Amino acid sequence: MSSPVLRRLRDLPTFEMATGDPDPRGWTVRGRDGKAFGVVHELLVDPAAQRVLYLNVQLDHGLPGVPAPPPHTEKQILLPLAAVNLDTEGNSVFVTALSHDTIASYPPFVDFMLPADFESAMQQALAT
């Protein structure tokens, strides 16, 4: 089974969110402790399957254990959509496998190119 070709939704001008499905961009991302640690910045989608696979989350500044990003950059992570719950009424994304204190151990998303072992690293971080 070949890996899906991931694209940012904003780079696909001919696509939009499916009717009835919420667009979580801009929603607050919270851990199992309910504390916010970031905001959904972008969606990574598989155009062939017409599904959103990852949420590109921009982390808040000052999180414990998270080093400050280089100047003019933001600390970002990817969250598999299968690992989150969407709160459409509160416009929030809940990640029960992470918390405000454990986010530092989650692999950062430093480039749009995904290394071969990035998927397994994310799964491992979510499993702990």
Place this chain on the structure above:
Amino acid sequence: MAELRIQPKKPAPSPWLLVGLAVLLLAAAAYFFLRPDPTDEPAPTAMTMPAPADSLAPGSPAAQARATPPADPDSGATSAPAATSSYTRTTLLELSPKLVELTDRADLRDDAAIREQRDNFTSATARLADGDPQASLRPGLVAAASLLLAVQQKGYPNLDAETAELMRQANQLSGRDTTPAEQAQNRAYLAQVTTLLNTLSYPARDVL
């Protein structure tokens, strides 16, 4: 576990289509709001009255009929029978501005019954004025009598018998103008209308 789907965007309608629709809407709105009100138009006169093209040809029966003085219908009795085919129509349309002018007189124009009858008459003769060959003569002829009756009831009580006779004649009209008998009947009726209109054109105090 969340699931989000994406879909191809639906093709948006062409902006030119929207522009075209907007222009059509504006044109329709302009037509409805800016068209002249029929009640504001002057009553059709003999000089401006449109008529079928063939009736305007020099020497045609219609032209001869038009040349006949409407106020003296008896003189038309000596013309050829063919010339009477549009005589009734022409005479009625020539009487139209005089009837409307009568209702605009200061002592008559504020009367609701007269105004209503004038509107009826204008409406009944509109198709004739437009030159519609299929338009019936009867509504205009009867409306003329009704209008004169309203004027008489307003200020000429001593002309009751004349208007009653006119209404009786109006009710006997067939509306056609084809046979000699129908033409004679219409001619007599129009003569009566002309006479009564002339009488009513004088102030009530001057009519004995």
